[in-house]
Amino acid sequence: MKTLGTLGERETIRIIQRIIKSDASVGPGDDCAAIDIGDRYLLVTTDMMVTKAHIPKGMGPYDIGWSIIAVNLSDIAAMGGSPLGLVTAIGITRGHPIDFIEQMVDGMNDCARRFNTSVVGGDTKEHEDLVLCGTALGEVSKKGILLRKGAKAGDLVVVTGSLGRAGAGFFSMKKQLGLKEAEDALKRPWPRIKEGMALSKSGFVTSCMDISDGLSASIFELSRNSGMTYEIDYARVPKAKEVDMAFHDIERQKDLVLNFGDDFELIFTMKREHEADLARLAEETGCPMTVVGKVTSGEENILIDNGKREKLENLGYEHFRTRTP
Amino acid sequence: MKTLGTLGERETIRIIQRIIKSDASVGPGDDCAAIDIGDRYLLVTTDMMVTKAHIPKGMGPYDIGWSIIAVNLSDIAAMGGSPLGLVTAIGITRGHPIDFIEQMVDGMNDCARRFNTSVVGGDTKEHEDLVLCGTALGEVSKKGILLRKGAKAGDLVVVTGSLGRAGAGFFSMKKQLGLKEAEDALKRPWPRIKEGMALSKSGFVTSCMDISDGLSASIFELSRNSGMTYEIDYARVPKAKEVDMAFHDIERQKDLVLNFGDDFELIFTMKREHEADLARLAEETGCPMTVVGKVTSGEENILIDNGKREKLENLGYEHFRTRTP
Numbered sequence: 016m017k018t019l020g021t022l023g024e025r026e027t028i029r030i031i032q033r034i035i036k037s038d039a040s041v042g043p044g045d046d047c048a049a050i051d052i053g054d055r056y057l058l059v060t061t062d063m064m065v066t067k068a069h070i071p072k073g074m075g076p077y078d079i080g081w082s083i084i085a086v087n088l089s090d091i092a093a094m095g096g097s098p099l100g101l102v103t104a105i106g107i108t109r110g111h112p113i114d115f116i117e118q119m120v121d122g123m124n125d126c127a128r129r130f131n132t133s134v135v136g137g138d139t140k141e142h143e144d145l146v147l148c149g150t151a152l153g154e155v156s157k158k159g160i161l162l163r164k165g166a167k168a169g170d171l172v173v174v175t176g177s178l179g180r181a182g183a184g185f186f187s188m189k190k191q192l193g194l195k196e197a198e199d200a201l202k203r204p205w206p207r208i209k210e211g212m213a214l215s216k217s218g219f220v221t222s223c224m225d226i227s228d229g230l231s232a233s234i235f236e237l238s239r240n241s242g243m244t245y246e247i248d249y250a251r252v253p254k255a256k257e258v259d260m261a262f263h264d265i266e267r268q269k270d271l272v273l274n275f276g277d278d279f280e281l282i283f284t285m286k287r288e289h290e291a292d293l294a295r296l297a298e299e300t301g302c303p304m305t306v307v308g309k310v311t312s313g314e315e316n317i318l319i320d321n322g323k324r325e326k327l328e329n330l331g332y333e334h335f336r337t338r339t340p
Numbered sequence: 341m342k343t344l345g346t347l348g349e350r351e352t353i354r355i356i357q358r359i360i361k362s363d364a365s366v367g368p369g370d371d372c373a374a375i376d377i378g379d380r381y382l383l384v385t386t387d388m389m390v391t392k393a394h395i396p397k398g399m400g401p402y403d404i405g406w407s408i409i410a411v412n413l414s415d416i417a418a419m420g421g422s423p424l425g426l427v428t429a430i431g432i433t434r435g436h437p438i439d440f441i442e443q444m445v446d447g448m449n450d451c452a453r454r455f456n457t458s459v460v461g462g463d464t465k466e467h468e469d470l471v472l473c474g475t476a477l478g479e480v481s482k483k484g485i486l487l488r489k490g491a492k493a494g495d496l497v498v499v500t501g502s503l504g505r506a507g508a509g510f511f512s513m514k515k516q517l518g519l520k521e522a523e524d525a526l527k528r529p530w531p532r533i534k535e536g537m538a539l540s541k542s543g544f545v546t547s548c549m550d551i552s553d554g555l556s557a558s559i560f561e562l563s564r565n566s567g568m569t570y571e572i573d574y575a576r577v578p579k580a581k582e583v584d585m586a587f588h589d590i591e592r593q594k595d596l597v598l599n600f601g602d603d604f605e606l607i608f609t610m611k612r613e614h615e616a617d618l619a620r621l622a623e624e625t626g627c628p629m630t631v632v633g634k635v636t637s638g639e640e641n642i643l644i645d646n647g648k649r650e651k652l653e654n655l656g657y658e659h660f661r662t663r664t665p
Contacts, residue, residue, distance in 0.1 A: 019441065019466075020434030027441065028464055034445045036453065039425055039460035048460035050425050050477070057382065059460065061475055063429035065467045100364055100375050104388035104473045109345030116344065116352065120359045128361065135364035135373035135384065138473075139353055141344075142390045148429045148463075148473035150386055152375070 044240075045163050046093035046224055047153070056160055057099075058153040060090035066145045071201065073188040076115045078202035079147065080122025086227065087151035088130055088206035089279045093225040095161040095215025096153030098132035098208065103149045106142030130208050159215035161223035163240035166284035170221050170310040172245055173293065175210050175281045175302050178230055179268070180255030182275030187261060197257035204279040210300045211281060217296060219289035229276035232331020234316050237282070247308040247327060249273075249320040269320075274330040284310055369565075370488050371418035371549055372478070381485055382424075383478035385415035391470045396526065398513040401440045403527035404472065405447025411552065412476035413455055413531035414604045418550040420486040420540025421478030423457035423533065428474045431467030447528075455533045484540035486548035488565035491609035495546050495635040497570055498618065500535050500606045500627050503555055504593070505580030507600030512586060522582035529604040535625045536606060542621060544614035554601035559641050560654035562607070572633035572652060574598075574645040594645075599655040609635055 019027050032043050040056060041049035049056040064070060064083050074082070084101060091098050103123055107116065127133045155161075184201030187194035207225070214220045222241060226233045230252070234245045254272050262268050285293070290306070297304040311317075316327040344352050357368050365381060366374035374381040389395060389408050399407070409426060416423050428448055432441065452458045480486075509526030512519035532550070539545045547566060551558045555577070559570045579597050587593050610618070615631070622629040636642075641652040 017438045018434060019432060019436050019438065022438065024464060024466075027438075030438065030442060031445050031462065031464065034442060035449050035459045035462075037425075037460045038458040043459075043461045048425065048427065050460060052377070052382075052424070052479070057377075057424065057477070059425065059427055059475070059477060061427040061429045061461065061463050061473070063431055063463050063465045063467075063471070063473060065431050065465055065471075099377070099382065100362075100373065100384065102373065102384055102386040102475060104386045104475075106388055106390050106471060107344060109343060111344050113342045113344065113347065113352075113355065117355060117359060120356050124360050133363040134360045134368075135362045135375060136368045136386065137356065137360075138386050138388050139349060139356065140388045140390055141349075142469075142471065144468065146388075146390075146431060146467065146471050148386070148388060148475075150384070150427060150429075150475040152382070152384060152477070154377070 041162065046090040047096065049094065049160060055157060056155050058091055058094050058096040058155055059150065060087055061148060061150040062086050064147045071185060071188060073198065074202050076118040077122035080119035081126040081203045083147045083149040084123050084126035085204040085206050085279065087149040088208055089204065089225045089227065091151050091153035092207045092211030093161065093223055093281060094155055095159050095211050095223065096155040097212055098130060099152040099154055100132055100135040101127055101149055101151045102136045103134055103147060104138040106140050106146035108143060109141055130206060155215060161215055161220055163222055163224050163237055165222040166237060166241040166243050166310045167221060168243060168310055168312040169287055170284040171287050171290060171306050172247065172308040172310060173283050173285060173304050173306050174253065175207050175304055177253040177255040177303065178226065178278050178280060179258035179272040179275065181277035182271035183255060183257035183261035192261060194257045194260055197255065201277060204277065206279060207281045207302065210302050213296055213300050214283055217292065219286045219292065221284045221286060223281055223283035226278055226280045226282050227276055228331035229274040230282065231273045231327055231329050232276065233282045234327055235329035238316055243310045244313040244316050245308060246311050246317045246319065249318055251305065251307045253303060253305045276331055366487065371415040372421065374419065374485060380482060381480050383416055383419050383421040383480055384475065385412055386473065386475040387411050389472045396510060396513060398523065399527050401443035402447035405444035406451040406528045408472045408474040409448050409451035410529040410531050410604065412474040413533055414529065414550045414552065416476050416478035417532045417536030418486065418548055418606060419480055420484050420536050420548065421480040422537055423455060424477040424479055425457055425460040426452055426474055426476045427461045428459055428472060429463040431465050431471035433468060434466055455531060480540060486540055486545055488547055488549050488562055490547040491562060491566040491568050491635045492546060493568060493635050493637040494612055495609040496612050496615060496631050497572065497633040497635060498608050498610060498629050498631050499578065500532050500629055502578040502580040503551065503603050503605060504583040504597040504600065506602035507596035508580060508582035508586035517586060519582045519585055526602060529602065531604055532606045532627065535627050538621055538625050539608055542617065544611045544617065546609045546611060548606055548608035551603055551605045551607050552601055554599040555607065556598045556652055556655050557601065558607045559652055563641055568635045569638040569641050570633060571636050571642045571644065574643055576630065576632045578628060578630045
């Protein structure tokens with residue numbers, strides 16, 4: 016019998032997408048769906064967190080609450096949207112202390128308020144385990160919407176912030192390395208709302224998504240959506256300072272930076288002739304924006320490392336299927 | 341240690357609502373939240389279904405998919421809204437057969453399409469158990485929004501359709517009574533979208549909600565929101581024909597009609613002087629609309645049964661807390 020374990024998450028999602036007939040202007044398959052509401056698009060995205068696979072042991076209830084809001088807002092950011100509000104559904108055991116839910120809801124509230132929006136409703140159900148489901152709503156102008164598709168050969172590939180910090184935080188918690196900033200980055204992701212809105216307004220961004228599952232997975236997705244290929248220069252990829260502290264081994268560092276994910280930075284492509292405007296955008300938003308490569312029309316996605324060109328493999332996190340070692 | 345089991349679902353929700361600072365025009369506590377988007381309200385509601393508590397054994401994957409869409413659309417209906425789209429998050433084991441998810445997603449798609457809307461996005465995660473979370477979006481004119489509050493003394497209390505059918509279906513499945521229509525009603529709830537939109541346009545409806553947790557729980561909620569009391573005449577409550585077939589005992593029948601829930605009919609209050617318009621509304625929508633009582637400014641909610649006035653207890657379904665027998 017064929018099960019979801021045989022298929023893996025991405026194939027399962029493709030099956031679902033074949034069945035679902037969406038009316039939306041942008042349907043399943045991007046960071047958000049976009050619904051035409053006349054003069055602009057309504058954006059909507061939903062994300063489920065289940066204890067076992069998604070919540071590292073060191074995360075307290077406040078962090079869990081913060082995260083479910085942050086990861087959903089990150090999808091709004093990836094489309095260039097301005098948040099309109101969120102709803103959260105909570106499945107929780109009757110044995111959970113009241114403190115736990117109070118702190119978790121505090122985290123939800125604080126994260127939403129920090130990004131000038133709010134939790135407007137929700138649902139609470141008894142369950143054997145903690146499960147959270149968040150849904151974020153946003154709006155974006157029709158011409159300002161940022162999609163996964165749209166890149167053209169010659170476009171520059173840019174990432175916000177730096178990569179590998181959340182991964183370093185994960186290993187710091189696991190091996191008690193005391194990399195507090197990195198642990199905080201993992202526990203309380205920071206959606207790039209302001210940056211996404213600035214990219215949307217800029218007029219020169221040709222595609223965008225967030226890096227929730229790692230840079231390699233994002234490149235794979237952008238490539239699939241645009242029909243283009245991507246060349247990433249590893250030396251230019253902004254590595255979080257904690258990556259060096261988490262691992263001495265260069266290959267393990269590379270794995271953190273390229274494949275771990277959970278940094279919730281944005282990756283976008285832009286018209287090359289606007290490269291000079293990038294510094295202004297970075298200054299306005301107070302967020303580093305680094306060119307890490309270019310869009311090509313080649314055979315496969317390439318990683319350039321130490322002068323060597325290798326195939327950029329998609330090693331991002333995937334559910335259901337057990338990763339072969 | 342105080343746990344959620346000590347508190348019960350409603351008290352837990354009240355704790356959450358004290359912490360959350362919502363910006364919405366209508367915040368948590370109604371069937372949907374309503375966000376001001378200029379000329380109209382954006383409605384949003386979310387509902388989680390967990391296998392153990394919410395999914396009766398006889399329900400197949402198609403029914404489960406249909407239900408998660410239907411219960412969310414029912415909340416849009418309760419506010420008088422027109423659906424804009426839905427997103428669904430699915431937590432599922434890797435051992436689930438592919439067939440299962442295909443049928444479940446078929447059910448989601450069919451239900452959404454049946455009510456002239458669609459599933460526009462979602463999320464799929466691995467979990468130890470099946471958990472579904474649906475979120476529905478809708479829109480409604482500012483003056484047409486239907487809230488739980490707003491009833492005035494003298495208003496009539498009206499329900500759509502009939503009550504107790506889903507409960508009869510539940511017992512039919514449990515005791516193999518073969519009440520197929522009732523079982524279908526339980527398995528595939530029918531949200532009153534068209535009816536809610538007609539009530540919104542009528543201009544004479546003063547409050548509304550859906551009857552997901554039973555008539556008694558709905559009356560309790562309407563009373564809490566309006567600050568009024570309600571007098572329900574049991575003899576006038578439209579009883580589904582299957583109720584008599586499920587139980588001979590009058591008290592058990594009454595329990596099905598008043599407390600079981602899952603019928604997803606609408607209960608609303610309206611200005612008495614428009615009573616004559618109700619028949620027209622019922623005809624237009626093809627849905628029975630029955631006056632079952634009135635709004636009062638008394639001490640408590642009253643059930644009139646066989647000429648006797650008794651207190652209408654709130655015995656609707658509540659999570660977390662074990663019901664004392």
